[in-house]
Amino acid sequence: MNITQEWNDILDKVKTWARVNSPWLIHYNSGSCNGCDIEILATLTPRYDAERLGVKLQGSPRHADVLVCTGPVTMQSRDRLQRIYDQMPDPKFVVAVGSCAISGGAFQGCYNVIGHIDEVIPVDAYIPGCPPRPEAIIDGLVKLLTAIKTGAPIQTEKPEELLDVV
Amino acid sequence: MEAIGNIVSLLFFPGGLFVIFAGLMYEWLDHKIIARSQNRIGPRWFQPIADAIKLLxxxxxxxxxxxxxxxxxxPLIAxxxxxxxxxxxxxxxxxxxYSFAGDLIVTVYMLSLLTLSIGLAGANAKERFSLVGSTRALTQLFAYEAPFLLALLGPAIAAGSWQISEIVAYTETHTWMMILQPIGFVVALIGxxxxxxxxxxxxxxxxxxxxxxxxxEYSGRGLAIFHLGKGAELIIGLTLITAFYMGGVSNPVWFLVKTVGLLAVLAALQSLMTRLRIDQTVGMWWRYGALLVLLQWLIIVVVQLV
Amino acid sequence: MKIATMFSDVVGSFWKKPATVQYPFERVEAPTRLRGKLEWDPEKCTGCSLCSKDCPADAIEIITIDKKAKRFVMQYHMDRCTYCAQCIESCRFSCIEMSDEQWELAATSKVPFEVSYGREEDLAEALAKFALADTVETE
Amino acid sequence: MMLEMTQKEEKFIIPIGPQHPALKEPGHFEFAVDGELVTDATVRLGYVHRGIEKGAEARNWNQNLYLVERICGICSHIHAFTYARGVERLAEVEVPPRAQAIRVLVAELERIHSHMLWFGVAAHEAGFDTLFMFSWRDRETIMDILEGLTGNRVNYSANVLGGVKFDVTDEHRKTILEAVDFMEKRTKHYLNVVTTDAMFLQRTRGIGVANLQQAHRLGILGPTARASGVKRDVRVDAPYSAYKQFPIKMVVETAGDLEARFVVRLKELFESYRLIREILNNMPEGDLQVKRFPRRIKPGEVISRVEAPRGEVFYYIRSNGGEMPERLKVRTPTMMNMASVLAMAVGHQLADMPMLLVGIDPCFSCNDRGVAICNSKGDHDQWTWERLRQHGIDFYAEKV
Structure with a gap:
């Protein structure tokens, strides 16, 4: 009994270690001005080189661990966002990059904007800024990974189902 | 007793764990060299291992x-x-x-299983990207496979045997094949x-x-196993080419030096090239690759006759 | 027509130091003009609310406790802020500043994004009156 | 016979987007392919439609400056510039010459960053990651300058109505000149790469040709048009702001293929470098802002045009004398260029599609003016312009 317990502990540790050291991202723009998008791309380029932290930008939701969302959710992209989230295998995490992803930012009150990311899918880390600097994005990612590593509670409640729009 | 030996060689060395681990390390080296050539730091040494465990x-x-x-x-077949x-x-x-006469052919076709499996996997998933991907993978298989095999047979003809161990014994005692058969070497490398x-x-x-x-469409375990297969294939391919063309591999130190050197060349080539369209790839292989290798064969045969 | 025109760059970068900054391990100083987190000085404010009127994202709320005694509390929604510095332009008494130090604002919950600025006693009163957010920063 | 008929009707469609690694922004393209050959192309836009034009009517003149800046994150300054210029003309306010020079300086720096960004992304689409990495590494020098000068890397917020927010000090001047020298050297190298690298030319030369006639017919704008021989550049045709004082030469190529687009954009950079040096060496003295800009703008309407990195940005602004605009209409260059992608796509390989798309330097955030709504049940519902407009009106009526 004890041995299996220890064995499980070790396995868990290895799992968490691997998870923290290899976050593969997928990026979706749900209505942003693409300022954040180019900053996310910039984190992969030589100056910031997120690959040294194990970050890889993936194209297919099936391969990704972290969904990086930018922008407020527009009516049309809401469905897509939901679908990409559903397509990702567990365990999955969501990072909202930029002020409009967190709260709607400058676009709150525009008629085609539903709101922020966590009204549609649960968000684990928020990175404010308009747009955040690439360093700030790396910082947000590191904060998420630290939370995963220490097992700190991160918001994972499912938001209430939104009313069907139209 | 023999059964235990078989199991050990299949699971740990030289097959199994050793190849998987070495494959991951070579994959890291490949990524690291590319990253350095792009003026950035690149992944840490345990990156492929972490990726593999995470995917599993x-x-x-x-x-x-x-x-x-x-x-x-x-993925398992691959x-x-x-x-x-x-x-x-x-x-x-x-x-x-293991070794028997003609094992070179078996080896090369065992390696092709990976591409075939990938092609089938893509066709199995009813997704458009997968379908196009698998069509392309199989098209490419038919493009490079023949020239690659022909290029590997160059040293075999020179050695007069289709058994890997005999060819290696021959290349170890003779001048490096990449000097004697430069065309074959280039085609094998690009293959x-x-x-x-x-x-x-x-x-x-x-x-x-x-x-x-x-x-x-693959996530988790399937993707991880395909990745491991790719890593294994990388190291086997490097070993084959160094053994055939770069004066054989007589001990682990030479093996390491030669394969890493070859990997550096591969990485440099990767970072200097623009992706070819599939029609350009096929055209290149059949127009130049296959013809060049046949020319190489002709030269070998003529030299041997003389 | 040449092949491998990037050769000099690729080979050259093996001898050069990588262009990468060691960010999460070594913090780099941001330029002095960087527009980071907003900071508010309650002493100079007259409560004209021009900053909040001109804010494109409703990130600023000025809560008046006592207009005559010039007691105000500012509620700053960091998550809404677009860091555009229009409030600095609009403020005629330059009570608003944007920090070039605080730009690592990421968090795993939204709680730290609600910031209340003000004098201590004003904040206490505002807290009692309007039930402000928990995070309170005194200046 | 029947079998043949059904086979013809059943097209194999490759969707690109809205989430796709080739597109950093959501746009949805459907390419019908025959093997690898593209036989038909359609586009569905609207994923980024946020209702900015309508939203602008509910915000005051100052707030709108930042709202329009966020139409597009790559040419953010250009949008604010165009808007500010329009509003200033409407208010009959003369902007001090130093402010105008600084605006143009930032606009040209932005053009460099935008073209380098595009250059890198286009190389990435072609599968040439080394070129992508190097061009983005060099782009960081410009980003550093912009961040040091304005305080943000993307949304500079350099403008206020009636001027600019900050000054260019001697220190900035020195760093900018150094960076421009460095960039000029690198750009020469990149120009050499895109015009001589055999592997790269295989993917660009003769691909996606739009000749002069087509370019005129499709109304292509910006560098894409200039690569086809169309002499169209607002900076030359109708010089605005400080471009009157610092004229610019138009770069025109005639081939009209992808290679020409690379060449035009890279050669334009040399003009930008020259202009930046000229501005910095002849910076006019004076104020940065007008003393007081009215909060209410007198009634009237105005058209404002500015050359963005991607082509002409067009603003129509109407005021009814209040604190908010009555109508704001934006037309961005990508909208005009999008039709050319569909026209060029047919007959090319599927592998060329990302290159073709990127060839016009698309900015979906700029051009999403229509919308199709997809409800959670999954059935698509195309909204007409009328219906969308009505939705907007109802939305705001309900809000008030």
């Missing part, structure tokens, strides 16, 4: 409409093929575990790049066109 522990999603048995078994091939190759400069779908031959998994090609 992730949820496996079986998409609707696929044959679940095929979906699960294809990995098994690569590991079996490792048994016939002088891994780490040591004598191959290896085609086989591993490295840039510029990465159109079967061209990220900007068809997302991740045939493996788009």
């Amino acid at each position: 522990t992730k949820e496996e999603i079986v998409p609707d409409g696929v044959n679940p048995v095929l979906f699960a078994i294809l 990995l098994a093929g690569a590991l079996t091939a490792a048994l016939y190759v002088p891994m780490a400069g040591l004598k191959p575990a 290896l790049m085609g086989k591993l779908e490295l840039p510029p031959f990465d159109s079967p998994e061209a990220e900007t066109e068809i997302v991740a090609g045939a493996l788009t």
Whole structure:
């Protein structure tokens, strides 16, 4: 009994270690001005080189661990966002990059904007800024990974189902 | 007693764990060299290991409409093929575990199992990117396979045997084959790049066109096993080419030096090239690759006759 | 027509130091003009609310406790802020500044994004009156 | 016979987007392919439609400056510039010459960053990651300058109505000149790469040709048009702001293929470098802002045009004398260029599609003016312009 317990502990540790050291991202723009998008791309380029932290930008939701969302959710992209989230295998995490992803930012009150990311899918880390600097994005990612590593509670409640729009 | 030996050689050395681990390390080295050539730091040394463990522990999603048995078994076939091939190759400069006359052909076709499995996996997943990816993967297979095999047979003809261990024994005692048969060497090297779908031959998994090609729908374990198979194939391919063309591999130190050197050349080639379209790839192989190798053969035969 | 025109760059970068900054391990100083987190000085404010009127994202709320005694509390929604510095332009008494130090604002919950600025006693009163957010920063 | 008929009707469609690694922004393209050959192309836009034009009517003149800046994150300054210029003309306010020079300086720096960004992304689409990495590495020098000068890397917020927010000090001047020298050297190298590298030319030369006639017919704008021989550049045709004082030469190529687009954009950079040096060496003295800009703008309407990195940005602004605009209409260059992608796509290989798309330097955030709504049940519902407009009106009526 004890041995299996220890064995499980070790396995868990290895799992968490691997998870923290290899976050593969997928990026979706749900209505942003693409300022954040180019900053996310910039984190992969030589100056910031997120690959040294194990970050890889993936194209297919099936391969990704972290969904990086930018922008407020527009009516049309809401469905897509939901679908990409559903397509990702567990365990999955969501990072909202930029002020409009967190709260709607400058676009709150525009008629085609539903709101922020966590009204549609649960968000684990928020990175404010308009747009955040690439360093700030790396910082947000590191904060998420630290939370995963220490097992700190991160918001994972499912938001209430939104009313069907139209 | 023999059974235990077989199991050990299959599971640990030279097949199995050793090949998988070495494959991951070589993959890291490849990525690191590319990163350095792009003026950045690049991944840490344990990156591929972390990636593999993470993928193995992730949820496996079986998409609707696929044959679940095929979906699960294809990665295993791919990995098994690569590991079996490792048994016939002088891994780490040591004598191959098994050897018989004509094992070169078996090895090369065991290596092709990976690409075939990827092609089937893509066709099995009813997804458009996967379908295009698998079509491209199989098209590319037919493009590079013949020239690659012909290029490997160059030293075999010179040695007068189709048994890997005999060819290696021959190349160790003679001048490096890459000097005697430069065309064959170049074709074999580029064939290896085609086989591993490295840039510029990465159109079967061209990220900007068809997302991740045939493996788009794979997540978790299946993807991890395909990755491991690719790593294994990388190291086996490097071993074969160094053994045949770069004066053989007589001990682990020479093995390491030569394969890493070859890998550096591969990485440099990868970072200098633009991706070729699939029609350009096929055209290049049949127009230049195959013809050049045949020319090489002609030269070898003429030299031997004289 | 040449092949491998990037050769000099690729080979050259093996001898050069990588262009990468060691960010999460070594913090780099941001330029002095960087527009980071907003900071508010309650002493100079007259409560004209021009900053909040001109804010494109409703990130600023000025809560008046006592207009005559010039007691105000500012509620700053960091998550809404677009860091555009229009409030600095609009403020005629330059009570608003943007920090070039605080730009690592990421968090795993939204709680730290609600910031209340003000004098201590004003904040206490505002807290009692309007039930402000928990995070309170005194200046 | 029947079998043949059904086979013809059943097209194999490759969707690109809305989430796709080739597109950093959501746009949805459907390419019908025959093997690898593209036989038909359609586009569906609207994923980024946020209702900015309508939203602008509910915000005051100052707030709108930042709202329009966020129409597009790559040419953010250009949008604010165009808007500010329009509003200033409407208010009959003369902007001090130093402020105008600084605006143009930032606009040209932005053009460099935008073209380098595009250059890198286009190389990435072609599968040439080394070129992508190097061009983005060099782009960081410009980003550093912009961040040091304005305080943000993307949304500079350099403008206020009636001037600019900050000054260019001697220190900035020195760093900018150094960076421009460095960039000029690198750009020469890149120009050499895109015009001589055999592997790269295989993917660009003769691909996606739009000749002069087509370019005129499709109304292509910006560098894409200039690559086809169309002499169209607002900076030359109708010089605005400080471009009157610092004229610019138009770069025109005639081939009209992808290679020409690379060449035009890179050669334009040399003009930008020259202009930046000229501005910095002849910076006019004076104020940065007008003393007081009215909060209410007198009634009237105005058209404002500015050359963005991607082509002409067009603003129509109408005021009814209040604190908010009555109508704001934006037309961005990508909208005009999008039709050319569809026209060029047919007959090319699927592998060329990302290159073709990127060839016009698309900015979906700029051009999403229509919308199709997809409800959670999954059935698509195309909204007409009328219906969308009505939705907007109802939305705001309900809000008030």
